[in-house]
Amino acid sequence: MRRASELTVDVVSPSQFLERALKCEGSRKIEKVFIQMLFLSDLEEKPHVLMSLTQKAALMLIDRDILWHERRELREMLLLGLSDHLHSSVSGQRIFEWVVKAHGVLTNPPQNELAVMRSFYENSQLRFNRLVARDLKDNTAYPYQEYRLSSDSYSHLGHFSWIYAREIELLRIRLSESHADEIALLDEGSGFGHFIMTCAAVLQPQELARIHFYGIDRKEQDTIFAVEESRRFPNLNVTWLIGDITAEDHQGRLATLHNGHPVDMIVANHILEHLEFPPADKVWQWVQMSKSALAISVPLEDSLKSTLSDHANEFTVETLRSLGREIERRSHGAMVADSRYVEGGVLLFQRKLIFDVAPPVVPPEKVPASSRLGIHGAGFQKVFRQELRAAFEEFSQSVLIPGVSKPLPEPLRPDRRIVAIGDVHGELRALLCILISAGLIHPMTGDWIGGPARLILIGDIINRGFRHPLGEFPLEACLYLRNLYAEAHQFGGNVTALVGNTEMRMLTGNRRSLEPYLTFPGIFEWLKSELQAQVREGYLQVLAHGGGLLFAHAFVSRQHVLKEEGLAAFVERANGELQRALANDNFKHPLFHEENGVMWMATREGTSDSLAFDLVYGHNEREHGEPELLFDRRAVNIDVGFTRKNRGYVTLTDNRLQAYSLRKNRQAA
Secondary structure: OOEHHHOOOOOOOHHHHHHHHHOOEOOOHHHHHHHHHHOOOOOOOOOHHHHHHHHHHOOOOOOHHHHHHHHHHHHHHHHHHOOHHHHOOOOHHHHHHHHHHHHHHHOOOOOOHHHHHHHHHHHHHHHHHHHHHHHOOOOOOOOOOOOOOOOOOOOHHHHHHHHHHHHHHHHHHHHHHOOOOOEEEEEEOOOOOHHHHHHHHHOOHHHHOOEEEEEEEOOHHHHHHHHHHHOOOOOOEEEEEEOOOOOOOHHHHHHOOEOOEOEEEEEEEOOHHHOOOOHHHHHHHHHHHEEEEEEEEOOEOOOOEOOOOEOOOOEOHHHHHHHHHHHHHHOOOOEEEEOOOHHHOEEEEEEOOOOOOOOOOOOHHHOOHHHOOOOOOOOHHHHHHHHHHHHHHHHHOEEEEEEEEEEOOOOOOOOOEEEEEOOOOOOHHHHHHHHHHOOOEOOOOOOEOOOOOEEEEOOOOOOOOOOEOOEOOOOHHHHHHHHHHHHHHHOOOEEEEEOOHHHHHHHHOOOOOOHHHHOOOOHHHHHHHHHHHHHHHOOEEOOEEEOOEEEOOOOOOHHHOOOOOOHHHHHHHHHHHHHHHHHHOOOOOHHHOOOOOOOOOOOOOOOHHHOOOOEEEOOOOOOOOOOEEEOOOOEEEOOOOHHHOOOEEEEEEOOEEEEEEEEEOOOOO
């Protein structure tokens, strides 16, 4: 076999020359042959790409547009000239390297590759800054039919500037909606860092100061110029990282990026076409890692044997729309796809009702050291993170099934929504799964994202539950809801917990059937004190009402209501009695009676005559594991049996109550 250095100029054409070279031995043989080919003046065939290189390299005007068309022309020449079993060896990256070398050789004076790449970066970035500033003033659709990838008039810079402008618009929406001092944005496959540096150039200084950018790519040499330029922007906070998107540990690594919290927004430009696995699976990973928004772009109708490189996935406008619908389906509508720009290859996603809140925190001084349950230690935080991940996985593999429904006696305000959940019994995972399904909490952090919605817990939040690593005392659900109450209040929402028979035992100091809370010294006393504080603050109540419905832990009959007493007056009186009982340490009022009180009454059957008001209640676990209409459709029992792996809740919107159940999706399983 001949070596590359032995090749002569007796070949007929450059394509034959390259095919001969591919068969030679020796390291870096293709690069040597390509540079030699540039200077073979007696070749009969001179490709157009080499002519354009000669003209443009002399002025060092190399940028993304010039490089795009040169690479495309050279690849097309190679694909035509080389046999099928050889042209696959010539990758898009290799062609990129060839063209860069050619520019360096043909420049007067000659330049090394680093100098050529610096010119490429700087020229491209200057044009990005100018074009994106223009496109931000005009959000019309990209004329893809006129400027297709295969067209001689296609501008790579023009197309990506339009993409960047749409993504920066979404970023600005995120900034306007966020109450946080800082949000985080991840640029997946950041390459030369053009998106982040364009943001630095076009955003206002006060906008830029509120964003922490993360750029990640597998090649460090691609980002060196962006790293240098980023130092010119005092308000730019950016972290450049090296990582392989296809690596098995990539998702886990990104989960720890922003102090262990998900980033607010992810941008992924022209990545999906290169990945071997289904696009929907990768986008779903990004959805799980992003707190609020996701922007992706892909080349449209670019064949798998692309103009520049071979692709694993091919996209059209319709497949991009279908991808948006699939993510909406997987998220049960929590992630909304914006398809306005799919004809330009851009698909945007936003979560419904985006609000920023701090992670759930209970002051550690409120927790006795003897309980061994530290909110900031291995006790609460470890269990909470594990259960939240498990809850989201369960939610992702479930389908939401509508159940019973009934009109509301009184319509709710258009901007108001009520979600009611039955007996939790310490089942934190089940609780989190329902809250994710109802769109009230963020699936990655547990933060409140429900806006002005109201959440009503029907009682029996404590007791039973999973086995805690430190012993069976399932306080996590109680602690988490207590802090969710404070978070929701900040953003116009409300969380109300009702006193169940278990909470009433705790308040009165009755230790019967509460043995798990006696496992470690201080647990019972601390929880009793915590519940008393919740009553005083108004978070823990006897009754609640909304939409003309009464919410109670157990059955409430006419005997509990005074003559001609209205719904609101009855609820106010009952909650006042609880405050007085706590102040006087006297719980002998009939409302709290252990047999017929509103936390205890176990009536299962009857007619509507026994009800003073339409009722939503629990306490009596339903056989079929889903909310059930009773008492001539005037009452709804929502104790679906969390401890038996059942998942169900009801929502009140406008003028209707609708029950839902979550069932395992066999196909997903």
